[in-house]
Ligand SMILES: Nc1ncnc2c1ncn2[C@@H]1O[C@H](COP(=O)(O)OP(=O)(O)OP(=O)(O)O)[C@@H](O)[C@H]1O
């Protein structure tokens with residue numbers, strides 16, 4: 001399902017990923033383990049093309065991510081096309097990226113309403129169902145700073 005081939009990534013002179021190969025099958029759970037600063041987040045960010053690769057490629061379910069192939073060359077996709085691909089890739093940021101000035105429920109409906117153009121009322125109902133599932137039904141109107149770390153993480157998920 002996830003196929004990472006020969007991925008290289010450097011930030012200036014700092015080589016972070018040096019030819020990473022990783023295959024994850026459907027339904028498989030994979031843990032990437034390593035010291036702080038060793039490149040775990042960079043690898044994950046490379047998988048949904050939040051980082052440009054210096055070499056190698058990533059494909060998900062047979063579809064090249066962030067690039068299209070023409071002959072032996074890879075051309076980077078337009079941001080709009082990458083955004084479409086990302087709609088199918090779940091991703092939880094290491095820092096939760098919640099908007100501090102929005103409540104829990106407003107944070108959750110932001111993407112469905114702004115990006116997917118879903119009706120606000122339906123998005124709120126879905127958000128409330130999801131909050132119920134993760135034990136946060138009573139926190140819908142709270143702001144991120146009023147939540148514990150684990151609660152903020154569940155809102156982000
Ligand atoms: N945008 C960037 N510009 C320059 N250097 C970066 C950038 N992002 C990450 N790095 C560097 O790349 C290396 C890998 O960072 P990364 O965030 O992938 O580590 P990590 O394995 O996720 O660490 P942690 O366990 O602390 O989350 C670090 O040395 C970091 O300083």
Ligand SMILES: [Mg+2]
Nearest residue numbers: 040041042094
């Ligand atoms: Mg990290």
